[in-house]
Amino acid sequence: MSRFMHIGRGLYGIWLREVMRAVRDRGQLIGGVSRPLIWLLILGIGLNPYFRGEVYGEVRFVIPYTYLQFLFPAVIVLNIMYTSIQFAVSVIWDREFGFLRAILISPVPRWIILLGKILGGSTVATGHGALVLILARFADITLSWDQVALALLLMFGLSFGLTSFGVILAARVRSFEGFGVFSNTIILPLYFCSSSIFPLDPSLTRAQTVALYPEWLVFLVEINPITYAVDALRGVLINFHQFDPRLGPMVIGGMTVVFFLSALFDFRRR
Template structure:
């Protein structure tokens, strides 16, 4: 546990000291928030109002904000795993490997460090809520934090697995960029993902971001106050095999996904750094 804590503390400390990284990680989420939340909100709300009676009660910015937070978690947690390759290049990883700390604990410490950093940046997005004209209760923001951390753990394990196989930062960035955008757009973060083609719906259902985004929306948005037609139109009723998925089932999926990915990542990490 001391080894895990030391690695976790190092990654968190690096996060607070690297101001350029702190600023840069907000660029794309804020850009998407301005484009989808500000530029397209009127269009989306107009389409809903025109096609569904009572559609004016829904704010699109309220729908997209949890997705933007999940996008921040995705980008930060995955790209934080790049530090594994950097540590290997600069010799820091060799110093850890010759220490009594097991390689499994090194991998777990890296995952927890990346997850913590991602959650901190996701929480910083909450500071924008007063300026967006939307309201979330303090209780809902507190309740969503454990789900944010769980999603960050799942996503950081993906980055950890990728980093354990690759030897260069260029290759890591290329692979991650190929994965990040599909995971964002096929998760329901920015627009509904219902009525997708069959092959695309399969990708949506195995995407961990899908379940993380859906849980965050169910916790942060007062879904019960929306009409069933609006919930259906905006994809707020996630289904699998024709039945609605509960929050408990979504949490279970993320737990299983995280456990499997961590096991695979630690095995690959041990083999590639032997």
């Protein structure tokens, strides 16, 4: 029992430090607020009129939503992706500035150290995702509390998976400078290829979709796990799915387990 208490305190301490640091980091907060504003208010409102493109009076896309509504869940995912993957910087920081050693000589088990850090990072990322939820009105989305709760649950799962992924990256990156470039080259392609800003129309057959888009792009979207995370959130927030609704939670769950276990494997080896 007392051992359990000790470990619990250790986990809480490590989690708390991540959250405190994030709350004090102005730059990160500014990014977390400005990113959704730019994506929703500028890109979203700007492209809104073009979304249901009609060709000679024939409605091409049969998605019964505005572009803003369609984009909204994806912007939540974008904010989570940035914050989670940037979390690697905190891991590199601890390693480079020796803080990790001070934790490693404590009696806290290694997997608790990792879990505490990742839970902290996920909490922060979920928080940044939730900042986007506040803008729901702008996107003309009305949410009930159970929708919000379910969305937060999915967001937390996604954050946990991506934060673990960030930790795996951190183990392979030596410097902060390198990481900035690195993260952008990972986040944006994943985001763009997740059917976040354009739909693969589910009303079309696969043959039609491929006729509309080059096959390689469809392929990239379909193998991208982020696609299914975006799809899951769309399901909850605007009740629209492009894929089998069971896929989203399965992919998010799979990411959390696989990425956390590989991060743990990495961390134990060092």
